[in-house]
Amino acid sequence: EAEVAQSPRYKITEKSQAVAFWCDPISGHATLYWYRQILGQGPELLVQFQDESVVDDSQLPKDRFSAERLKGVDSTLKIQPAELGDSAMYLCASSFAGDAGELFFGEGSRLTVL
Amino acid sequence: GENVEQHPSTLSVQEGDSAVIKCTYSDSASNYFPWYKQELGKGPQLIIDIRSNVGEKKDQRIAVTLNKTAKHFSLHITETQPEDSAVYFCAASRGGYQKVTFGTGTKLQVIP
Numbered sequence: 177e178a179e180v181a182q183s184p185r186y187k188i189t190e191k192s193q194a195v196a197f198w199c200d201p202i203s204g205h206a207t208l209y210w211y212r213q214i215l216g217q218g219p220e221l222l223v224q225f226q227d228e229s230v231v232d233d234s235q236l237p238k239d240r241f242s243a244e245r246l247k248g249v250d251s252t253l254k255i256q257p258a259e260l261g262d263s264a265m266y267l268c269a270s271s272f273a274g275d276a277g278e279l280f281f282g283e284g285s286r287l288t289v290l
Numbered sequence: 291g292e293n294v295e296q297h298p299s300t301l302s303v304q305e306g307d308s309a310v311i312k313c314t315y316s317d318s319a320s321n322y323f324p325w326y327k328q329e330l331g332k333g334p335q336l337i338i339d340i341r342s343n344v345g346e347k348k349d350q351r352i353a354v355t356l357n358k359t360a361k362h363f364s365l366h367i368t369e370t371q372p373e374d375s376a377v378y379f380c381a382a383s384r385g386g387y388q389k390v391t392f393g394t395g396t397k398l399q400v401i402p
Contacts, residue, residue: 180333207387216394216395217394217395218294218296218379218381218392218393218394218395219334219379219392220392221389221390221391224387224389226387231387232387232389267333267334269333278324278336278339279324279326279334279336279390281333281334281335282333283331283332283333284332284333
């Protein structure tokens with residue numbers, strides 16, 4: 177069964193350092209999402225791509241976060257510099273067409289900022 | 291933007307009993323309402339969804355009801371089993387390429 181791949185699964189870093197997360201969506205899925213999930217809360221959308229274009233990044237803290245999906249396939253989310261409040265699970269999801277259908281989530285990347 | 295509220299935050303039931311989780315949404319233009327189950331250490335997984343043109347949908351032991359007038363929808367799990375223990379999230383979207391907004395989650399514990 178096809179899955180959304182994410183790496184690393186766990187990342188511990190010190191504040192002010194740079195960190196990057198990678199996501200490979202299910203083959204053929206045009207829409208890719210990055211969500212942030214703080215412990216005990218629901219996922220919050222950071223950025224949504226349709227192919228290589230950004231559809232929604234209204235909640236992305238652009239002073240420190242960046243995301244790209246250069247060839248419309250895999251994607252990278254970067255944080256620089258990391259802050260203590262960035263500690264969270266970063267979830268990547270993909271969907272076939274983005275038209276209000278099922279989101280397929282990866283297992284996430286757990287970030288701890290010390 | 292859309293705001294989704296979910297209750298209760300925790301729910302404990304005896305095995306075999308029913309569980310009900312309720313959500314309200316603020317955007318009257320929302321027309322797609324999925325429910326996701328998240329097990330420990332995993333990403334959320336869709337378990338059932340409903341669109342605004344129907345009021346109820348059922349899939350084996352799971353059912354979802356939608357009241358568009360009141361802007362609330364509910365998840366019903368009957369004959370609960372220990373493997374139903376997880377965190378459940380409701381969500382809402384306007385459809386198309388509009389974002390999916392999640393509720394805060396309900397931790398369900400089924401006691402054997």
